[in-house]
Amino acid sequence: MDTPIRVIIADDLALFREGLKKVLAYIPNIHCVGEAHTPQEAISMASRLQPDIIMMDISWYGDRWTGIHAIEQIKRQTPQVAVIAMTAYPEWIEQAQRKGADMAVSKEVFNDSDQLERLLEEVLRKVRQAHTRHIITTPLTEREKQVLRLMARGALIGEVVKELSCSAGTIKRDVQNICDKLQVTNRVHAIARAYDLGILTLGSSFPPEPI
Template sequence: MSSDTAIRVVIADDHELFRAGMRAMLAAETGIEVVGEAADGAGALAATVAARPDVLMLDVEMPGVPVLSTITRVLAESPGTRVIVVTMHRDRVLADHLHAAGASTCISKSATSAELIAAVRQAAPPSRAQGEIQRAPSKAVLSHREREVMRLIGDGLSNEAISRRLSISIGTVKRHNTHIYAKLGATSRTDAVRRAWTLGVFAGARP
């Protein structure tokens, strides 16, 4: 396969050693070319816009722009790029949110080199000539009120304090908590906060 038809890949991960290992592994493969790297979400977007790769390998937890926002912006700027999210977590709820945002697939960092290479080959479009693919905009993970409650949970407020802050009953706060946990796949307040940060729930203006 010539360089003109090789699968062009950008690697985005905040761990330099992981990027180096991924770069070496992919560079050794016939028909795959690494055309850019990044260490955070903003860098991933910039590298994708600059290189217009076939595949972006995107770490789920990097500094800066949340992963869902990164996926959305990447696909808006480079619709021909397929996004493979690389994660340490085997989490069905997180994977569902990532797929809804437009990720082609999710793969574990513990996957074998053969599995990672296979994911790149499977995600790459058959031809760059197939044109842009229209994607429906992804829905917010939480409702507006649930984001307000989640942000206050992140600030360490109790249910009683959230009730007073938002002028709602404690029972309503608890119902919001139940919905938030279900949507995030969380099992505790600490787990909900971690997942909310990963999915970008805390981005934007505070309540």
């Protein structure tokens, strides 16, 4: 790890938090920026401190749903933060992953600093790659958004030309620009990616306003 990795530990057991901090201290460039004593505190700290990773217990005071719901909320509010779900109950791992945990592991792995370092590197790389794929470096223009909305309605090039009073060449260039900016190869994938990124919504395929 070349740059400091900022970590929050979230667990209801003070003894476990302290033990995990000691293991993390053996790993270069790991900086524990906070400890959460409750799921609500973990959610708040994720938003306020923007750590790289939250190491989050699944079961809080014997209730697994408390931790799982907190993981779901953290990933919804701060998707760029990697969440490692921790549990002493392997049967809960799959459920935590379905609710958004980037990785879910048994607490036994935290006894080995080398294994823990590899785990942290893996989950951070995974989340950063996913987050990078969802960043558009060049925003769509208003006309490109209008073209995209029309394509989502099923309009062909000729219909888009008529609707926007532009030449076919102009619209084809707009379609190519849309594909380039969204990093896809065709209009079908462009529409799907636009929905994924929130550029299009289910209610957005309405006739565009005149330019």
